[in-house]
Amino acid sequence: MLQINFIKQNADLVKERLAVRNFAHIGLVDELISLDEELRKQKLVSENLQASVNTTSKEIGALMAKGEKEAAEEKKAAVTAWKEEQATVKTSLQALEEEFTGKLLLLPNLPHTSVPKGKTPEDNEVVLEGGTVPQLFAGAKPHWDIIKEYDLVDFETGAKLAGSGFALFKGKGAKLQRSLIQYFLDYNTAAGYTEFAPPLMVNEATAYGTGQLPDKEGQMYHITEDKLYLIPTAEVPVTNVYAQQIVKESDLPIKMTAYSSCFRREAGSFGSDVRGLNRLHQFEKVEVIQLVKPQHSYEVLEEMVNHVERLLQFLELPYRILRLCGGDMGFTSALTYDFEVFSAAQQKWLEVSSVSNFETFQTNRMKIRYKNEEGKTELVHSLNGSSLALPRIIAALLENNQSENGIHIPKALQAYFGAALIEKNG
CATH class of the missing domain: 3.30.930.10 (Bira Bifunctional Protein; Domain 2)
Structure with a gap:
């Protein structure tokens, strides 16, 4: 399986070498790069939501210790909303990862530079x-x-x-x-x-x-x-x-x-x-x-x-x-x-x-x-x-x-x- 970082850094080379194989779906290279970018964005959203949940959960404990129950309840509501949003993002992420992996598996190995061109x-x-x-x-x-x-x-x-x-x-x-x-x-x-x-x-x-x-x-x-x-x-x-x-x-x-x-x-x-x-x-x-x-x-x-x-x-x-x-x-x-x-x-x-x-x-x-x-x-x-x-x-x-x-x-x-x-x- 090819490595996505290599594909991203050498997209033109990857396409060129796949053409030596007469690979019919060169467009997969660009699709994988786009999917990887979207995955990274979604992961960042998920990580930010988790960070908000973690930080705010600690704040809730501190507010409860001070007896500020109303402020704590507001924070709890925010945490609940973030967790719901995070669940939606995770579902989307899972679907994206499955699509990404499925398409990555369709790419064959890149031929060495000494491999001659040909079909049969x-x-x-x-x-x-x-x-x-x-x-x-x-x-x-x-x-x-x-x-x-x-x-x-x-x-x-x-x-x-x-x-x-x-x-x-x-x-x-x-x-x-x-x-x-x-x-x-x-x-x-x-x-x-x-x-x-x-x-x-x-x-x-x-x-x-x-x-x-x-x-x-x-x-x-x-x-x-x-x-x-x-x-x-x-x-x-x-x-x-x-x-x-x-x-x-x-x-x-x-x-x-x-x-x-x-x-x-x-x-x-x-x-x-x-x-x-x-x-x-x-x-x-x-x-x-x-x-x-x-x-x-x-x-x-x-x-x-x-x-x-x-x-x-x-x-x-x-x-x-x-x-x-x-x-x-x-x-x-x-x-x-x-x-x-x-x-x-x-x-x-x-x-x-x-x-x-x-x-x-x-x-x-x-x-x-x-x-x-x-x-x-x-x-x-x-x-x-x-x-x-x-x-x-x-x-x-x-x-x-x-x-x-x-x-x-x-x-x-x-x-x-x-x-x-x-x-x-x-």
Whole structure:
């Protein structure tokens, strides 16, 4: 959530940066400034009324002590009138505050100055490409055929158990997924990230803290009776671990990692983009999160991008890194890099990670602060990235490493999987 003082002091800049996002309601900036001014006026009226009540109440006591009952009664009448007026002002204030907060929540984060202009994924900038695209043999297949041939994932039973968009991993498919999760967590903890095992459901306040609410309410599974939400990513509960806290400066940066199942309603139902493992309602993902001093956050963003890049290099997958344009960025992000791996059998790029700097957008909602060297309390910056999302990684590994003899396992993963090859009869 943006801070109103920054908006007021930099109104033109805010409008300019929102335009990079192609934000359609730039007029909200002026509306918020006007509402803030009216709120301040109303609060001053309320405070003055309260001060009059307090001062006059003391005078009433003094008059009563002197026996000046008539003068005291006049003062009491004035106090009663002020309290009635104050009640009216408070009702107006509450309505204004609700309107102000509601409109402030509609403003997305401001894009960093390096974010390119654009409206669609086609406008994203390719920053870097790495790895080698494999040349597959003549009978190579897409992963949805491979998993049937090797009996790795059962979509039919998954649909029977839960519905379309849910997968049942089995046998070597379940082992491959478990191996990747363990490898990712070990890789992250070796880099200094503390592992967490978070709840898979969160309350409204937690979902609000990282910006899923109200922006992505329709994309989340909602348990209405208990007012809980199934998490779309471990980022949501793990970042909120430090909500409403003033952390020690000496503890920064705070580095966290977590594996979790993730739940998203928008899986879709048509076309190759959502076929097989390309898009699911439930999937597994390992996340990395950092809370850092503001002056270090973009240095840390590059560090996290390099961290994910090395992971893809160890998995021997062809990849590319994109800087997202303003129109393709998430609501809460100031700058996002997407990672895509190339699926040789599908002949397309598959997104497997996003690494983002949110600056103070999330921490302002969660009130995660620290005291700087001058003793002043200020908000930390939050960052997060997928390290990595499993389904499309598995899809790319199966497709790119298939041979006539079986599916080859990358060297870095063999100790976790316990074999170098998934054989056809395996």
